Amino acid sequence: MYQSIIKPLLFRLQPEQAHHLTFRLVKFFFNLPGAKRILKSKYQFADPLLEKEVFGIKFPNPVGLAAGFDKDAVLIDEMSQLGFGFIEIGTLTPQPQIGNPQPRLFRLPEDQALINRMGFNNGGVAEAVERLKKRQSKVIIGGNIGKNKVTPNEEAVADYEHCFDALYPYVDYFVVNVSSPNTPNLRELQDKEPLKALLMAVQTRNSSKPAQKPVLLKIAPDLTNEQLDDIIEIIQETKIAGVIATNTTIARDQLSISTDKIEKIGAGGLSGKVLAKRSTDVIQYLSHKSGGSFPIIGVGGIFTAADAIEKLEAGASLVQVYTGFIYQGPSIVSDINRGLLSYIKQKQIN
Numbered sequence: 001m002y003q004s005i006i007k008p009l010l011f012r013l014q015p016e017q018a019h020h021l022t023f024r025l026v027k028f029f030f031n032l033p034g035a036k037r038i039l040k041s042k043y044q045f046a047d048p049l050l051e052k053e054v055f056g057i058k059f060p061n062p063v064g065l066a067a068g069f070d071k072d073a074v075l076i077d078e079m080s081q082l083g084f085g086f087i088e089i090g091t092l093t094p095q096p097q098i099g100n101p102q103p104r105l106f107r108l109p110e111d112q113a114l115i116n117r118m119g120f121n122n123g124g125v126a127e128a129v130e131r132l133k134k135r136q137s138k139v140i141i142g143g144n145i146g147k148n149k150v151t152p153n154e155e156a157v158a159d160y161e162h163c164f165d166a167l168y169p170y171v172d173y174f175v176v177n178v179s180s181p182n183t184p185n186l187r188e189l190q191d192k193e194p195l196k197a198l199l200m201a202v203q204t205r206n207s208s209k210p211a212q213k214p215v216l217l218k219i220a221p222d223l224t225n226e227q228l229d230d231i232i233e234i235i236q237e238t239k240i241a242g243v244i245a246t247n248t249t250i251a252r253d254q255l256s257i258s259t260d261k262i263e264k265i266g267a268g269g270l271s272g273k274v275l276a277k278r279s280t281d282v283i284q285y286l287s288h289k290s291g292g293s294f295p296i297i298g299v300g301g302i303f304t305a306a307d308a309i310e311k312l313e314a315g316a317s318l319v320q321v322y323t324g325f326i327y328q329g330p331s332i333v334s335d336i337n338r339g340l341l342s343y344i345k346q347k348q349i350n
């Protein structure tokens with residue numbers, strides 16, 4: 001139904017318009033009598049073999065929803081009915097911000113990809129917290145945090161600390177996002193010394209809480225091997241829980257569309273199928289070079305169970321979907337989990 005009816009209709013609309021319409025439709029449908037029962041039977045797929053404990057948290061399955069889809073925690077309860085093992089909200093900032101001017105989200109169906117330059121548009125962390133207080137589902141939640149656009153990099157630590165404190169009672173793990181290409185100068189925080197200082201500050205905040213929660217770092221796919229070596233060193237020094245690899249890329253060399261079309265779209269982060277190989281290469285490099293000393297959440301170009309398995313074999317412990325979810329529809333979670341279960345059983349036989 002999604003591929004034959006819903007997707008063609010949504011793809012007739014501008015991407016951001018379709019996104020907001022989807023949210024309204026989901027809210028409406030999930031409140032219909034019997035909707036939860038229908039969704040559970042159609043989309044949820046559970047098996048003990050899919051369960052996995054990573055950085056001290058027991059995940060019912062390894063397939064999560066990446067940050068960016070439900071930035072403001074509007075659809076936590078609804079998305080949990082689709083069988084996700086975990087959901088990451090954000091990126092959230094201390095103060096609300098409208099993000100970059102529209103249009104800022106573009107589909108590239110020829111490459112099964114998206115380009116976005118959203119710019120951390122969100123209602124602010126306080127608004128998200130109020131929604132999290134009212135949520136009913138027990139799904140595992142990650143809190144992806146960032147800085148406001150107007151905050152200079154030398155004052156960025158305070159923004160991350162503010163978001164950490166606000167979200168601490170309501171999320172299960174944190175993600176420090178310094179890798180979005182759509183906030184001016186943000187990626188400069190990935191440089192060795194600023195990144196180390198930021199993560200140490202967040203970890204100090206973490207240590208002051210009743211119980212520490214896992215803190216992960218989300219990195220760009222555009223880092224060099226030397227920069228990835230720095231990431232490994234920083235993780236070991238700051239003792240954060242792990243890495244999410246990767247965010248969107250600023251590269252365009254893998255696209256099949258014309259140069260004119262690329263230039264017309266302009267700046268932004270590219271996601272989708274074309275990111276799959278680079279994301280996997282980064283995962284493999286980090287896992288091999290670190291000796292598997294920290295967990296990695298793999299994200300980038302995951303559309304099928306085979307894509308997820310490729311990430312897991314490269315060294316990921318969990319995976320996340322976003323662009324694949326938009327192109328494949330809500331069945332992507334159960335489809336991947338069914339494929340993963342077959343993969344796990346086959347490995348046990350061998």
